[in-house]
Each structure stands twice: as structure tokens, then as C-alpha cells.
Amino acid sequence: MNRLLRMSFGAPILLAASLAFGSAQAETLTLYTSQPDADAAKTVEAFRKVNPEVEVQVFRSGTSDIMSKLAAEFSAGAPQADVLLIADAVSMESLKKQGKLKVYEKANVEGFSPDSYDPQKTYFGSKLITTGIAYNSGATAKPEHWSDLTKAEYKGMIVMPSPLYSGAAAYMLSGFAAKPDLGWDYFEKLKSNEVVSVRGNGAVLKSVASGEKPYGILVDFMALNAKAKGSPVEFVFPSEGVPAVTEPVAIMSSAKNLPAAEKFVDFILSDDGQKLALSQGYLPAKPSIGRPSWLPEGVKVKIMPIETQEVLEKTDADKAKFSQMFGG
């Protein structure tokens, strides 16, 4: 019994020591990202392979959710993030306007298309993510156009990501609302067709794959990656065009660990970082890296032209209006 006792007294001390050692490691980089959990974990892992001395803390949530967290942190005077990797340029523009982003002059943008990054070099697009329509392969109808979702046969069968959570969805909302052929009228029709809005693209995928709601508005890579893994999911790029976001990376002007933040941006824009994105099933922003298997060479996807500045002005009002209509 005596030995047992000594052991039981000794163990917590040892444990405490090991925990203290673990948390007191060298430099930490705080990353806020909207990448899906598993992808974010792989991104960090690959980054650390190149920069093993940097310890990375990740906060993961939807882009709109991250924006409200940042706003709260600004008002408390204690922004935590060093570097951001979030869905869309509009959110970045809004932060840039408030002076929250740092200019990274030395970022290597060679081989990237000039419209993929901010000319003032505060944020840099890392991939191209479009939003289209996903449907369960057991579903009876095969949607091809955005307008199909307003038809009676889809009533009560559609799910979409909430713009209050997802950045890609917020971008789509404002983009569509500004189009004369879609506009708020389109969302009114979706509403009367009993479309449900849920927390994020992950929740949409689950709903579509499970068949609880066989049709969903969803980002391309999630649907097509799930399909590649055998999920009963199909995906279409509606022929009128799809909204596309660039998942930019940016350094916060309040970054506590600037060198590590710069290394992170370097990594995302490097060929290694771009190849990682490709291996995760994304379309990398750097064209020379290649295309994911779901988008063979020659296949053209029509990107819907959306004016970033215009969206920036209207996004808050649009989100509020959406929230009143769909309740979340």
C-alpha cells in the first residue's frame, strides 16, 4: 500500500511537469481559419514539416463566425490571431478597410493571376472555391440551373449554408442579390420553397449525403471529395455561372509573431502549399500546379462576375435581411 501511495503522489507531479513542458514550447502562431477541420489539421501539419520550430494554435469556424469573433476581440482590445486563412476576399477587404491587415511586400506572387491577390499585398488568394448545387444520387430530380431550386418538386427538400456562418455563402448571398435576374426575389422564392439554412457547408454536405435534405447549395470541393470517397453525392455547376471565392491568407497588423506569420503566408503560396491544396481536392490559385481530378483539363466552369467592393458595402445589410427571412 505504501508503494502504491508513493506512486499516486508522484504521478501527478510527473504529469504536471510533462504538461508544463508541453505548453511552454518556443514560438506559437495563432491561425484563424475556415477550412474544414481535417483539412486545417493537414495544412498545419504540412506547414510544420517545413517550419518545425513553430507551434501552431488553430481556431476553426465559419468565416462569418470568425469575423464576429474578431470584431469582439477588437472591441476588447485584444486580437488573438496572427494569421488568417478564410473563405473570401470581401471579408479581407472589410478588415483591410479597418486597417487590421498588414502589408506583406515580399510575398512571392509569381505565377499567380493578378486578380487573385490584393494589389496592395495585404491578402493573397490561395485557391478557387465555387458554390454550386449538390444532390443525393438517389434523388429523383437532377437540378441544372439555380432557378430549378425554386420549382415545386424541390419543395422542402433543399438545404443551404447560412451566410451568418459561412463566408462563401455570404458572398453568394450578396452576389446573387445584386444580380437583376436573381435578386432578392430569388431568395423569396427559396424561402417559400421551404429552403433551410444550416451552420456551414459541412452541415449541408451531411444533410445531402444522408438524404435528410437531398438537395443543397454547397462548395465544390466538399461535394466532390465526398463523392470520391463513395458518398452518394453528385455536384453540378449551374450553367448561368457560379460564385467563386479565393480563400485568401493574410497577416494581422496586430500579429504578435510576425516572422512565423510571414512563413505561413510563404508556405501557402509556395509550390508545396499549392500542391497540398491540390491533394486536398481544391483548385489551387496557381494555375501551373494543376487541377483536381474532378475538374479535368479543358472543362470550363463559368464564374459569375461579382464586384467585390459592391458586396463589401452591402454584406452586413444583406446578412441582416437574410437572418430575418430565414431565421439564422
Place this chain on the structure above:
Amino acid sequence: MTMQTEERQGFDTALIAGVIFIVATLSVVPMFRLVLEIVLPQGGLSSAPLRAALSSSATWTATWHSLQVGIGGTLLAVALGTSVALLVSLTDVRGRSAFVLLYVVPLLIAPQVTALAWLQLFGPASPVLKLLGMAPPLGSKNPLYSTTGIILLLGVQYGPLVFLIVRAGLRKLPRELVEAGLSGGAGRWTVLRTVILPLMTPSIIGATALAFVSCVGNFGIPAFLGIPANYLVLPTLIYQRLAGGGPAVLSEVAVLSMLIGIIAMAGILAQDYISRRRDYRIASTSLPSAPFELGRWRPFVEALMWLLIVVVLVLPVVGLFLTSLVSAYGVPLNRKTVTLANYGFVMFDHAAASRAFLNSFSLSIAAALFAVIIAVPLAYMITWRQRWWTSGLNLLAELPYALPGVVLAIASLLLFLKPLPIVGLHIYNTIWIILYAYLARFLVLALRPTISGLHQIDRSLEEAAQVAGARLTYRMRTIVFPLVAPATLAGGVLIFMTAFSELTVSALLWASGSETIGVVIFSFEQGGDSNYAAAISVLTVAITFFLMLLTNLFAQHLPTGVLPWRD
């Protein structure tokens, strides 16, 4: 000699003071900090957060929902738990110990795992229904995403809690009264209605209050079933506010956590009031009365009881297991799609998940060991060294466990958001803040069995040592601890199991690097990766069940009633 005695007394006083200090740090300090935040938000005299919280319609909707599922879940748990307890204790059903072991399992499985398991049973993606070819058509909603679903699962989760308390009460049922009633010509139902149930009122009321507190404080079940349906209760509202707003909204969520604390307290006070109104004292404790013979009904009742096990335990666990084997969500399980890849991913590939296993393991071992070490001197003071204030000490140790977990989590956040004054200790956003909350919350799970153990042990051995001049620390180590060790260690095992897949507290306190298993399951499910969530859940259920069976091997060394799953 006198010098030695003084030195000895000095040691003793230091030990006693140390124990009191620890209990105060874990109970009084956080609660005081919480109340302070409500009176003086952010250190200034302002009623803005209070008004902001109380004028929001979301607050009152969530309060109403909390009451709804709290009362509904409690009623179901009491109905289930009481009837099972009556059947097991009063009748001649067979296979009792196996039944009790299995019936208590849902109580030891984390609520979020229960929720996840049940979700896999219904809806068009259910692997079970797909195997049976009974899956509902596309577009049908999972019926569990509803108020009824939450109430049902709360009832299943806490039915065993009611069962355990009522069963303990039934063990003390006086045989004389039952026999007097029967020989006086009363039928069994009359005896049940007029003798047994009235005598069991205190147990049933106590169990009701405990079930109510557990139901309104539960986070895992409404988080998995309510958030997707936009049905928020107070704990999930607090979680969403804090996740979206960060430390800036702390004052406001402090008010919300106080609200849930008040509701829980109202339950406890109501229980106290009702049980004081009448005198329920039982004259004698005697041999257990002869079991009621069920006669030809016996096979029927037994079948019904095992059906209950199949419904509340076997089916959900099978659903969970099947989901964890499917290659992608929504795929029917067959020879082609069956895979162990989900297990490989969560154990080896996903850094946060493998880190979470280590974190949760360290946290629960540390919490269990700490509680075992503190519980012995604390219980010693409460039982063998009674003073006027020792029962107060017991109450303080109970407080962080009696109140809903979110209350303690918010209090810990407030306490450690800024570095501690003077010492400059900063544990916000580290694993240490979770450890602190676990120590506070789970201490009582080791304290209770230790107290009941000490009540059953004769004090003379320790008194002899005291007369012979042994110091308190020495007596503690060589006499008290060895005597009561089995009970205390069983409490430690209970803590390990509870803390291992805990979610309520860690959902609010975790940061990257300090994820717990509960948090990882929750974020996988929220991100749509139910297969991964199911794989981790299956592992935790397996660990829990393995520990239950393992401790059963040592059961003959334990005082009765220490292992809840052992009949």
C-alpha cells in the same frame, strides 16, 4: 515531549488548513467571482450586461426551452427509473446483476455520445435501417432533431440515475410493514400504492431533483439534437454566444449562467421543501422482504426488461458502431464499403484527435488522483472529526458538482481570463484551466464513497494510534487511507470515466492544443464528419465498459453501494 506535541499539532493544523484551503479555492472562489461579475460587471457598477441579457428574447426562449426539456426529461427519467427499480428490487425476476450492469451503462456514457448513437438509428442515412432495408425515403427529417427527441434522450440518460437512488431506498424498505399489509388481506397493488410508494417518497423526490438538475444542465444532448434544429436551451445559448463573441460577452453570459444556476437551485430547494413537510422516518431496517412472485407473468416481465436494454443500449451502440465502419456518410454498409479507415484517421492521422486522447487521459487521471488524495483527509474531517463547520465543508465540496457544468465553466473563465494578481499565473486558453474545473467539479465523486466508507469502519484503530502518539499525516497514510482505499479508489475510477469524455465544461474552456475527446467528437459532428465522431465515440464506450468490468473484479473488497453498476 511538549515541544514534540506542539510540533505534531502544528502539522495537524497545517493539514487541516490545507484541505480547507483547497476546498475553498475550488468552490468558494469561483462562485464568488461569478456573483461579483453580475454585481460589478468588468469591475464597474453597470447594469448594461444584466439588461442586455435579460431583455433579449433569445434568453427567455432558451429559458423556456430549458424548463420544457428539463421537466419533460425528468418525468420520463423518474417514470423509467422508478418502475425498473421496483421490478428489480421487489420481484423475483432472474438475471438481475447482468441487467443492472447493462441498464446503468447509459449513465456512464457521455451525453454527446448517447446523442450521436441515437442519431445513427433514425433518418434516411441510418446504417441500421439501411441494412434492414427500412430506411425512410429521402427528404424525411431525423425525428430526433426536436423537443421530443431531446426529452426522450434525457429520460434514457438519467433514468438509471433515478433507478440507483430509488433502489437504494428500496433496500431499506421495512419488511414488517409490507408483511403486515399482505397478511391483513391487502392485494399487492394496494401494498405498493399505500405502503411502498409512500415510504419511497423521499428517495423518489431526491431522485427527481437530481434528475432535474442533470437535465437542465445537460449540454451534449441539446447541442447535438437542438442546435441543428435551431432549438436552443440555456447551456447551448451560452456556448453559441461565447463561441461567436469571445471574452467580450463574458459579463452577459455570466448572467445567463446564473439563470441556469437559479433554475437548478429551485429544483433542489423544492425537493428540500417537499421532503420536510412530512415525516418519512422509517422505524427499523430489517431483512429485505420476500420478493413478490410474478408467477406466469415472470417470463413476460423479463422479456420486457431485456427489451428495454435492447432499446436504450444495444441498438444505439450498434448504430454508432455501424456508422463508424462506413467509408463515407450516407453510404449503405456492405462488404465493399466496410472500413477501419475512420479509426485509423482519428487515432493516427488527425493531430487534434490523437492529442485529445492524450489530453483527456492526462486530465482524467490527474483529476482522479487529486480527488483520491484530497477526499481521504476531507472525509476524515467530515465523519470522524465532526465540528459545527465540517458539514458546511461537505456542502462546499458538493456545490461545483451540484450546479450545472456551464456555471462552473463560466466562473473559471472569469477567474482566469486575466493573469492572477500577485503570482501572475496565466492559464486561460491552456489545458490547466480545464484541469482546474475538473478538480473542482469531480472531487465530490471520490468524497461521497469515502464518507460512506468511513461511516462503515470502526474508528478504534485510528484512535489507538492517536493515543500512541502517531501524527495525523502518519495515521492518515498508514491507517485511514488503507482502510478506506477501496471505496475512494472506486470513486477515482468513476471520476476517470466521467472526465474522460466530458464535454460541458471543456466545450467552453478548450483552446487549440487543449482539445478533449468530448470537444473533438463535437467538432467532427458539427463539421459534418459523423463517421469520425462515431469512431471516437465507439472507442470511449469500449474504454468505459472495459473499466466497469475491470473494477467489478475487485468488487468484493468494496463497501456496498460504491460501484453504481453492481447489484
